Amino acid sequence: MAKNVKFLQGNEACVEGALAAGMKFYSGYPITPSTEIAELSAEKLPKIGGKFIQMEDEIAGIAAAIGAALTGVKAMTATSGPGFSLKQENIGYAALAEVPLVIVNVQRGGPSTGLPTSPGQGDVMQAKWGTHGDHPVICLTPDSVKETFDLTVRAFNLAEKYRTPVILLTDEITGHMREKIEIPEPSEVEVFNRVKPEPGSEYVAYRVEEGDIVPKMASFGEGFRYHVTGLMHDETGFPSNSTKNADVLINRIMAKVENNLDDIIDYEEMFMEDAEYVIFSYGGTARTAKAAVKTLRSEGIKVGLFRPITIWPFPEARINEIGGKVKDILVAELNFGQLKAEVERSVAGKCPVRLCGKANGEVLTPEELVRAFREVL
Numbered sequence: 345m346a347k348n349v350k351f352l353q354g355n356e357a358c359v360e361g362a363l364a365a366g367m368k369f370y371s372g373y374p375i376t377p378s379t380e381i382a383e384l385s386a387e388k389l390p391k392i393g394g395k396f397i398q399m400e401d402e403i404a405g406i407a408a409a410i411g412a413a414l415t416g417v418k419a420m421t422a423t424s425g426p427g428f429s430l431k432q433e434n435i436g437y438a439a440l441a442e443v444p445l446v447i448v449n450v451q452r453g454g455p456s457t458g459l460p461t462s463p464g465q466g467d468v469m470q471a472k473w474g475t476h477g478d479h480p481v482i483c484l485t486p487d488s489v490k491e492t493f494d495l496t497v498r499a500f501n502l503a504e505k506y507r508t509p510v511i512l513l514t515d516e517i518t519g520h521m522r523e524k525i526e527i528p529e530p531s532e533v534e535v536f537n538r539v540k541p542e543p544g545s546e547y548v549a550y551r552v553e554e555g556d557i558v559p560k561m562a563s564f565g566e567g568f569r570y571h572v573t574g575l576m577h578d579e580t581g582f583p584s585n586s587t588k589n590a591d592v593l594i595n596r597i598m599a600k601v602e603n604n605l606d607d608i609i610d611y612e613e614m615f616m617e618d619a620e621y622v623i624f625s626y627g628g629t630a631r632t633a634k635a636a637v638k639t640l641r642s643e644g645i646k647v648g649l650f651r652p653i654t655i656w657p658f659p660e661a662r663i664n665e666i667g668g669k670v671k672d673i674l675v676a677e678l679n680f681g682q683l684k685a686e687v688e689r690s691v692a693g694k695c696p697v698r699l700c701g702k703a704n705g706e707v708l709t710p711e712e713l714v715r716a717f718r719e720v721l
Contacts, residue, residue: 348527354492354518355380357525358422358448359388361496364533367446368394368417371408373401373427376460377516378450381422402427406434406447413438413445414572416563418500422448425467426457428474435509436475437574442550442559442597444503444538446496448512450519451627453705462705463516465627465678471511472656478594480601482608483511483656487630489523495653501536502608506600507558513655515678517628517707541568549581550593557596557603601657610653611662615641619648621717622666624687625676626652629708633676636713647717655683660690667691672720676700676713696720 352360358381362370370385386396395412399405402423409419423431428449438445451467453459467474471483482502486492496512503510541547541560549570550559562568571581576590584590601608615637616622625633630651640647650666652659667673672695675684684699691697700716702708 348529349524350527351522351524352489353380353520353522354486354489354514355450355520356384357489357493358496358512358514359384360527361493362420362446362500363388363392364493364528364530364535365497365500366418366535366537367420367500368392369409369412369419370394370421371397371399371412371419372405372421372423373399375402375424375427377452377519378422378424378448380519381448381450385420402430403434406431406438406445409445410434410438410441410443413443414564416566418444418504420446420448422450424450424452424460425454425464428467428470432470432474436477436479438509439475439479439481439597440574440576441572442507442561443509443572444507444561445509446499446503446512447509448496448514451513451515453703459705461516463628463678463707464703464705465515465629466682466703467513468655468677468679468682471513478598480506480508480597481511481656482506482508482601482654483513484653485513485627485655486518486653487627487651488518489521490525491653492518493525493527497533497535501534504538505536505558506604507538507561508597508600511656513627515628517631521628543567548579550577551579552596557599605657608654609657609659611659612649612651612653614649614651615646616648616650616666618646619669620646620671621720622648622650622670622673623676623713623717624650624673624683626655626683629676629678632708632710633713635710636717639710639714640717645721658686658690660686663687663690664692664694667694670695673697674700674713674717676708678708679703
């Protein structure tokens, strides 16, 4: 069988991954540098019986995706920094109402409208804390076109498995670079579909079975009646001012992530077996870091790379372990140290943590990272 090899942008691979995962609905608003995701979704979804809607703004974009997900289809919306800001209230709504969907943020330089066509990684903490209140967060970030495909599939699977919105945090670098990738056959793609109640069974919308913390999810239109609200609610889904109910609800939805860290957290390590120093980087910037590590290794310097693939929940246990084994960690990111602070917290004083960052729309170069690294030698 001939291989399905394509030369794609990261944004195009995102759509291919979404379709492979079973996406049947896309709603959003065009915004650089994510617009190709909307364009390709508009082209491809009608051909497979799916729906594409360009909404009037970013708020409506995610609201429509939430509504579609409640009817039983897999839904996605995509944006960049300013639009991601507008989506925050509804991200919180989806988290509390336990609505699975995928939100893609192709980061660019900010704040405000900032640098629409330049790379940035300044939305990392917004992905974690952007919406108000404590809420579960799963956020994945790729460093290649192929991984963009793979992580889009995984984002849908995690959203469906844990009934929660999942953020795919890419950047202008990975979104617009082109690479050759092989699109797998449908039978080769692992797909998880939400667990539904049996037809005709008694259904209480947010009741969980013993030993589980993720409720089954009926689709609107399948004969089950239930209520969805952004207020704290009881098992029926109707609003409740009971602090006891609120305590049970918020602890359960947080536990969906916190109790499943081994299933959710993923990362890549390179040359870590004997590393005395580490460069920590992610997304498009990790490609620069890999080149810098190879340069330093060629000079006999024992440097390793740690790349979080899952940013949230943060792989703090592994970072803490690494901090106790190495002399120094250099964090490379296109901001003023958003994950550098998280690395410091996780290391807990076991080793120094330094930053090589910028936020002016330029990429970090391998030479800059090598120079920054040599400051400690």
